[in-house]
Amino acid sequence: MNAKSPPIDAVRDKTTSATIVYQQLRQDILKGYLKPGQKLQIEAIGARYDAGANPVREALNRLSSERLVDRKDQRGFFVPPISLAELRELVKTRCWMESKALEESILNRTRKWEDDVVLAFHHLSRTPIRLPEEGGDNSEWEVQHRAFHNALLAGCGSSWLIGFCNEMMDHAERYRYISMVSSYPRRDSYLEHKLIMDATLDGNVEQAKEQLVAQYMLTLKLLEEQADKLRV
Amino acid sequence: MNAKSPPIDAVRDKTTSATIVYQQLRQDILKGYLKPGQKLQIEAIGARYDAGANPVREALNRLSSERLVDRKDQRGFFVPPISLAELRELVKTRCWMESKALEESILNRTRKWEDDVVLAFHHLSRTPIRLPEEGGDNSEWEVQHRAFHNALLAGCGSSWLIGFCNEMMDHAERYRYISMVSSYPRRDSYLEHKLIMDATLDGNVEQAKEQLVAQYMLTLKLLEEQADKLRV
DNA sequence: GTCATTTAAAAAATCTATGATTTTGACAAA
DNA sequence: TTTGTCAAAATCATAGATTTTTTAAATGAC
Structure with a gap:
């Protein structure tokens, strides 16, 4: 009776959506696909990785503690600049x-x-x-x-x-x-x-x-x- | 009407609910009010600091990158054990x-x-x-x-x-x-x-x-x- | 006309509320 | 003691509501 079919047919690892976004976002920042200084909009990232705002936000918060994204309260998230x-x-x-x-x-x-x-x-x-x-x-x-x-x-x-x-x-x-x-x-x-x-x-x-x-x-x-x- | 007179100095950084929870939770873990190994239930923490589930989760995610909380996907958050x-x-x-x-x-x-x-x-x-x-x-x-x-x-x-x-x-x-x-x-x-x-x-x-x-x-x-x- | 300030509309971030999936723990049976 | 089933509880995710910031135009002063 679940109208919502499981989107992923692979055996469910113990990963959450937030963790998947975290890993992909991390890679894209490291490889320079996301440019230094660029703004990371919640909605845009959600669209990019096919996830909701909540998991995206959790991933960004994790990365901010690793200095891989800059977080400014009430103003959003950014790719750290380089110098x-x-x-x-x-x-x-x-x-x-x-x-x-x-x-x-x-x-x-x-x-x-x-x-x-x-x-x-x-x-x-x-x-x-x-x-x-x-x-x-x-x-x-x-x-x-x-x-x-x-x-x-x-x-x-x-x-x-x-x-x-x-x-x-x-x-x-x-x-x-x-x-x-x-x-x-x-x-x-x-x-x-x-x-x-x-x-x-x-x-x-x-x-x-x-x-x-x-x-x-x-x-x-x-x-x-x-x-x-x-x-x- | 001129209540707007904040000096130039940086009160610019307005805090969000997630940041407040982050700071308080951090203090409570450091001071040992929350015991090592203890489970950190979202709802309980929300009640403790008067916040919703979302800010609590964001705070926990930040702390997990600092090793101040252990995060286990799909199983929740815990105060790190000591040894x-x-x-x-x-x-x-x-x-x-x-x-x-x-x-x-x-x-x-x-x-x-x-x-x-x-x-x-x-x-x-x-x-x-x-x-x-x-x-x-x-x-x-x-x-x-x-x-x-x-x-x-x-x-x-x-x-x-x-x-x-x-x-x-x-x-x-x-x-x-x-x-x-x-x-x-x-x-x-x-x-x-x-x-x-x-x-x-x-x-x-x-x-x-x-x-x-x-x-x-x-x-x-x-x-x-x-x-x-x-x-x- | 140019610059600064004010005001209003749009966009974005943050939070609340609700529903769904997964884990956990108890209890019964072998 | 171990195994299997089921109910309760918690995590996770979505969607909508509520600030807050940003953008842009309009106003006014010089």
């Missing part, structure tokens, strides 16, 4: 915290953790980088890249630190997608990550941290140049 | 991150920042500690205590790091309130904080970090003893 100053602060903080996490991981290292790092590196090295010039979707590489860096942190012994680093990875990813940094040819992704992994497996804490920071600083430099070009 | 293991991880991470922040603050130190630290210490030293045995409300001391530690971090140059540290301060505060640690007579709060401040103003990075960590480890030790007593 070079913000990016520099972000990279600086990532260097501090991921260095610390990597250091702790190395100090506590176990066989299992080392295996995970090796495997993550292997998968990353097998994933080709798709350049924006070719209209390529590089999201698969982003996934593997992130998995590798997460493997490095995984042994640090603090879910707090891991969570914070992941929050910052989200934002760094957004900057990369928005800038569509086409400078990958100018760097050797394989070598960069191999240097980090080798120092890590050697138990050389200082070297590993140095290589990690070097990689992030290089990415920052390329993004800064990209921004300069766009400004001119 | 010694969790507390140890929290304190460990605080030591890492606040040490780093303090180090950076000292390296970048300015006259203004030093003045703020001195002032915050002065206010803290003037605020009496109200012991739970006397049924005292110690929240004023908690406010000043937090302000002092925030003053130390304020110069680190990373709003990310400051934000993360504050998120962890919230959780540490909850553990203190819940444990109602009555061990304050056994420590000299004034001296402990003075040692941190003196080393800080001297520009002695190592000493300052050491004192900061020592204070957090002592608090952890007292909380652990408290937990032991409760277990017996």
Whole structure:
């Protein structure tokens, strides 16, 4: 007697409509489909993801606590703006915290953790980088890249630190997608990550941290140049 | 008719019902009025703060992204449980991150920042500690205590790091309130904080970090003893 | 004529109320 | 003790009502 047929025939996961909107909206912000500074109207988002105002609102409220949307009481929600100053602060903080996490991981290292790092590196090295010039979707590489860096942190012994680093990875990813940094040819992704992994497996804490920071600083430099070009 | 005369300053930020519930609920969780593990029923919370289901849900969703409530899809919201293991991880991470922040603050130190630290210490030293045995409300001391530690971090140059540290301060505060640690007579709060401040103003990075960590480890030790007593 | 202020209409956000789906807990039977 | 069914309760979602903000035009002053 239910005139309302279940809209989804797939086996009902324990996800709610709000969670689905949350995940999709999050992806669209990270990948730059929604532009920085853009207003996020409840109704428009509801139409985009086929959901009501209430689930949309819940998703937006969750994202606002992760700094992935700006919330202004009585005035709505917005995609956070970007700026070079913000990016520099972000990279600086990532260097501090991921260095610390990597250091702790190395100090506590176990066989299992080392295996995970090796495997993550292997998968990353097998994933080709798709350049924006070719209209390529590089999201698969982003996934593997992130998995590798997460493997490095995984042994640090603090879910707090891991969570914070992941929050910052989200934002760094957004900057990369928005800038569509086409400078990958100018760097050797394989070598960069191999240097980090080798120092890590050697138990050389200082070297590993140095290589990690070097990689992030290089990415920052390329993004800064990209921004300069766009400004001119 | 000219009742409209609000100064230019920012009363611009009008609060919504969801924000009010958010703030009150947050306080009640931090102060332990809502017990760890307890279920947070939408209707009950709505009655408690005189609000509808919708604002309550939005507040809960915001808090869930700060780890101040656990959210389980289709099953509701809960006050996060507490455990010694969790507390140890929290304190460990605080030591890492606040040490780093303090180090950076000292390296970048300015006259203004030093003045703020001195002032915050002065206010803290003037605020009496109200012991739970006397049924005292110690929240004023908690406010000043937090302000002092925030003053130390304020110069680190990373709003990310400051934000993360504050998120962890919230959780540490909850553990203190819940444990109602009555061990304050056994420590000299004034001296402990003075040692941190003196080393800080001297520009002695190592000493300052050491004192900061020592204070957090002592608090952890007292909380652990408290937990032991409760277990017996 | 240009600029600032006021007023009114439209749009958007927020909240309330109601109905539907899912989970939970009790109770009975094997 | 375990399993299965059913009723009660809670979450989730929709739709409509109520502020609040925004937009735009109109008025008035310089």
